[in-house]
Amino acid sequence: MIRYVVRRPGLLIGLTILVVLVIAAVLAPSLAPFPGDAGNDTNLLETLRRPGGLHPMGTDLAGRDVWSRVLFGVRVSVGVSLAVIAAALLVGIPIGLLAGAVGGLVDDLLMRIVDVFLAFPSLLLALAIAATLGPSMEHAAIAIVVSWWPWYARLMRGEAAAISGRAYVEAAHLLGVPAWRVAVRHILPNAIGPVIVQASLDLGGVILTFAALSFLGLGAQDPTPEWGLMVEQGRSLTSTQPWVALFPGAAIMVAALAFTLLGEGLRERLDPKGRARP
Amino acid sequence: MSPGSPILAIRDLAIEIRGRRLVDVTELSVTRGQIVGLVGESGAGKSLLLSSILGLLPADATIQGSILFDGTELRGAPNRLLRDVRGRRIAVVLQGARAALTPTLRTGTWIDRALVLHGIPAAERRTRVAHALDAVRLDPVLLRRYPHELSGGEAQRVAIALAVALRAELILADEATSALDVTVQAEVAELFRELRQREGTSILIVSHDLALVAGLADRIDIIADGSIVERGGPSVLSAPQHRVTRELVAANPTLEQAR
Numbered sequence: 141m142i143r144y145v146v147r148r149p150g151l152l153i154g155l156t157i158l159v160v161l162v163i164a165a166v167l168a169p170s171l172a173p174f175p176g177d178a179g180n181d182t183n184l185l186e187t188l189r190r191p192g193g194l195h196p197m198g199t200d201l202a203g204r205d206v207w208s209r210v211l212f213g214v215r216v217s218v219g220v221s222l223a224v225i226a227a228a229l230l231v232g233i234p235i236g237l238l239a240g241a242v243g244g245l246v247d248d249l250l251m252r253i254v255d256v257f258l259a260f261p262s263l264l265l266a267l268a269i270a271a272t273l274g275p276s277m278e279h280a281a282i283a284i285v286v287s288w289w290p291w292y293a294r295l296m297r298g299e300a301a302a303i304s305g306r307a308y309v310e311a312a313h314l315l316g317v318p319a320w321r322v323a324v325r326h327i328l329p330n331a332i333g334p335v336i337v338q339a340s341l342d343l344g345g346v347i348l349t350f351a352a353l354s355f356l357g358l359g360a361q362d363p364t365p366e367w368g369l370m371v372e373q374g375r376s377l378t379s380t381q382p383w384v385a386l387f388p389g390a391a392i393m394v395a396a397l398a399f400t401l402l403g404e405g406l407r408e409r410l411d412p413k414g415r416a417r418p
Numbered sequence: 419m420s421p422g423s424p425i426l427a428i429r430d431l432a433i434e435i436r437g438r439r440l441v442d443v444t445e446l447s448v449t450r451g452q453i454v455g456l457v458g459e460s461g462a463g464k465s466l467l468l469s470s471i472l473g474l475l476p477a478d479a480t481i482q483g484s485i486l487f488d489g490t491e492l493r494g495a496p497n498r499l500l501r502d503v504r505g506r507r508i509a510v511v512l513q514g515a516r517a518a519l520t521p522t523l524r525t526g527t528w529i530d531r532a533l534v535l536h537g538i539p540a541a542e543r544r545t546r547v548a549h550a551l552d553a554v555r556l557d558p559v560l561l562r563r564y565p566h567e568l569s570g571g572e573a574q575r576v577a578i579a580l581a582v583a584l585r586a587e588l589i590l591a592d593e594a595t596s597a598l599d600v601t602v603q604a605e606v607a608e609l610f611r612e613l614r615q616r617e618g619t620s621i622l623i624v625s626h627d628l629a630l631v632a633g634l635a636d637r638i639d640i641i642a643d644g645s646i647v648e649r650g651g652p653s654v655l656s657a658p659q660h661r662v663t664r665e666l667v668a669a670n671p672t673l674e675q676a677r
Binding site for chain 2 (some may be wrong): 244306307308310311312313314315316317318325326329330
């Protein structure tokens with residue numbers, strides 16, 4: 141397994157960044173020089189300091205240490221994105237499995253509902269929902285889940301429908317296994333690979349979407365150290381004090397890149413087409 | 419339960435899908451301990467006939483007639499009764515061998531779960547599996563393997579071992595040897611013969627392979643366009659009456675020579 145990872149530089153880089161992010165998230169309170177700056181603290185005598193000395197990434201308009209806020213931002217941005225993906229999978233997988241395994245009228249009905257959601261570009265749909273619910277981090281997360289689950293439902297449905305025709309599924313029915321158990325034990329484990337791959341590829345996208353909502357004022361609210369929000373707060377200063385927006389922006393990019401690399405690596409491992417027959 | 423009584427008796431069975439009559443069998447029966455071959459070209463309705471026995475026809479199929487299994491009517495039987503019959507009393511061995519085993523389950527898990535499903539207690543599961551492995555001459559080590567780690571013949575024996583462990587009274591073998599190479603085909607055929615001998619299992623072999631069936635079956639029914647067109651002992655092949663039988667015999671060089 142270790143050799144497998146080392147031979148794939150993309151996967152290795154992705155995993156390394158992920159480990160660094162996890163460590164950063166867990167140890168943020170002790171790693172950050174000014175943990176209070178990720179919360180309600182402000183320091184109006186220290187506004188917009190250049191990077192260096194006590195503030196390796198400088199300070200923002202409220203005199204808060206950008207490095208501390210970027211560190212705590214891992215918890216917010218990556219944490220929320222993981223939760224959003226998990227929730228979207230929890231909704232999408234059962235619906236897709238039901239549609240693909242049962243077929244017929246149930247399939248038609250569920251997939252038409254999915255089509256309605258997919259008819260809108262997902263960022264636009266998320267924006268509309270977030271705007272309707274009102275600006276807050278929770279509402280932004282809900283908005284992304286609502287616009288995202290149909291993709292998993294549709295992917296899961298396709299995989300489940302394909303697996304339903306396999307001989308071992310027929311064999312399970314012929315053995316008297318109840319239909320729901322055939323779906324859960326014989327179809328699901330063999331159909332879920334591509335969905336997991338897609339989900340890990342999407343993590344980067346969700347981080348970006350969440351940042352975009354925050355950037356537009358519909359996501360996290362000050363003083364939450366959310367990366368997208370931090371970029372928004374430094375937007376007007378890019379020509380004079382670029383560090384305020386630059387570092388959180390770089391963090392978004394690095395995290396999104398890590399999950400994309402991980403997803404690509406997983407795809408190679410899990411996709412039936414990419415898997416070498418042992 | 420006496421030998422000689424029919425375990426499976428099909429009467430006036432008609433199956434239609436979207437108005438097309440695909441199966442029309444007046445009479446087909448398997449006596450206890452008998453091996454019957456049902457031979458026909460692909461598309462003759464063999465698989466549909468098997469599915470109908472276990473109540474697993476496609477949703478758009480309509481069915482008429484009677485399917486008596488050990489005196490119980492299976493056609494239109496409640497799902498609970500059918501689920502109990504499936505696997506436990508009537509086992510199906512499919513063509514795919516490896517493809518018929520769930521790839522994410524170790525073969526031992528696959529067998530064990532089927533036994534659990536049919537309510538067999540843990541202690542008895544162990545003795546039954548040991549006996550079944552012995553009956554199909556399968557190394558217990560293979561129970562820890564995944565299907566892709568087995569050869570086609572091993573996978574087919576795993577499927578047959580499950581039928582033995584469940585003490586199925588009737589095995590429906592749906593082209594069970596077609597995907598295997600010739601020596602392995604002979605092994606599986608030998609296994610069927612032994613099962614009949616030792617366990618008294620009745621077997622309905624569905625196949626397009628006349629040579630295999632001729633060497634194994636007590637009686638052969640030839641099916642064409644959903645109906646049985648010719649019937650008799652293995653000798654039916656040496657003097658075929660029906661056009662389809664003649665074609666099947668002619669298509670099989672070894673049989674042709676044997677005549």
